[in-house]
Amino acid sequence: MTDKYAVIGNPINHTKSPMIHGSFARVTGQNIDYRAIEGSLDHFADDVQAFRKAGGLGMNVTAPFKLQAFALATERFERAELAGATNALKFEGDRIIADNFDGVGLTSDIQRNLGFPLKGARMLVLGSGGAVRGALLPFLAQQPADLVLVNRSEAKAADLAAQFAAYGPVRACGYGDLAGERFDIVINGTSASLKAELPPVPVEALQDAKLAYELAYGKGLTPFLRLAQNAGVPKLADGVGMLVEQAAEAFVWWRGVRPDTRSVIACMTVPLV
Numbered sequence: 001m002t003d004k005y006a007v008i009g010n011p012i013n014h015t016k017s018p019m020i021h022g023s024f025a026r027v028t029g030q031n032i033d034y035r036a037i038e039g040s041l042d043h044f045a046d047d048v049q050a051f052r053k054a055g056g057l058g059m060n061v062t063a064p065f066k067l068q069a070f071a072l073a074t075e076r077f078e079r080a081e082l083a084g085a086t087n088a089l090k091f092e093g094d095r096i097i098a099d100n101f102d103g104v105g106l107t108s109d110i111q112r113n114l115g116f117p118l119k120g121a122r123m124l125v126l127g128s129g130g131a132v133r134g135a136l137l138p139f140l141a142q143q144p145a146d147l148v149l150v151n152r153s154e155a156k157a158a159d160l161a162a163q164f165a166a167y168g169p170v171r172a173c174g175y176g177d178l179a180g181e182r183f184d185i186v187i188n189g190t191s192a193s194l195k196a197e198l199p200p201v202p203v204e205a206l207q208d209a210k211l212a213y214e215l216a217y218g219k220g221l222t223p224f225l226r227l228a229q230n231a232g233v234p235k236l237a238d239g240v241g242m243l244v245e246q247a248a249e250a251f252v253w254w255r256g257v258r259p260d261t262r263s264v265i266a267c268m269t270v271p272l273v
Helices: 017-028 044-053 066-072 078-083 102-113 130-141 154-167 223-230 240-255 262-268
Strands: 003-009 032-038 056-061 088-092 095-099 122-126 146-150 170-173 185-188 211-214 235-237
Touching: 003 017, 003 044, 017 032, 017 240, 017 262, 044 056, 044 066, 056 066, 056 240, 066 095, 078 095, 078 102, 078 130, 088 240, 102 130, 102 211, 102 240, 122 130, 130 146, 130 154, 146 154, 154 170, 211 223, 223 235, 240 262
Parallel strands: 003 032, 003 056, 122 146, 122 185, 146 170, 185 211, 211 235
Antiparallel strands: 056 088, 088 095
């Protein structure tokens, strides 16, 4: 019997999830049918329930439905609760269980794939949106020395830092307050690169960095990565590894077996030129 899974979003034609999960299924010998569903902006809950009634066992959730999926869930893991959003659902009887694997996937990519330990690191994270919210708990669990959140709206970053203060050394500031600060790892979690724009981070904040990480993927050398390159940052990376690693976490949750991610990441990687 073939088990049913899906990714839901709107628009959804750009998604790589069926390819990724199809590859995972082949290498692990899992018999699954994984498809993309373009959800209705007005009837998201109905679309989820229809998939459940058709035998669906789990769903990945992408924009713009992560908040609606969070609200629909009957149970939520702590990562999802703190992020206020979910990117994965599991259906068990009447239960709709929500988790958020974005931050776990990002942490795995940085540490395991790229080889940069977060323990003791000085980290700068640009942005305060959903992806950043999902990453903070996994980041802080690795015990960085310092994690600074910076956002155009300093108040938004400050609220987010206060929410996670009990979990580790996190603080917030505005872009104009970064003068004199130095970091080991700088992560761009803003939407600027989706519009080929540069967040207003001063180049000095990148000059001691060993890794500059762009959450957007498949965009090549974005303005943020180009700034990091010009600042002499020795390692540049985009979010393709995060995408594949978070998919692997959902796959493990659903199927109980962990796929190898290296070949999928290599297949999807776009040269940063």
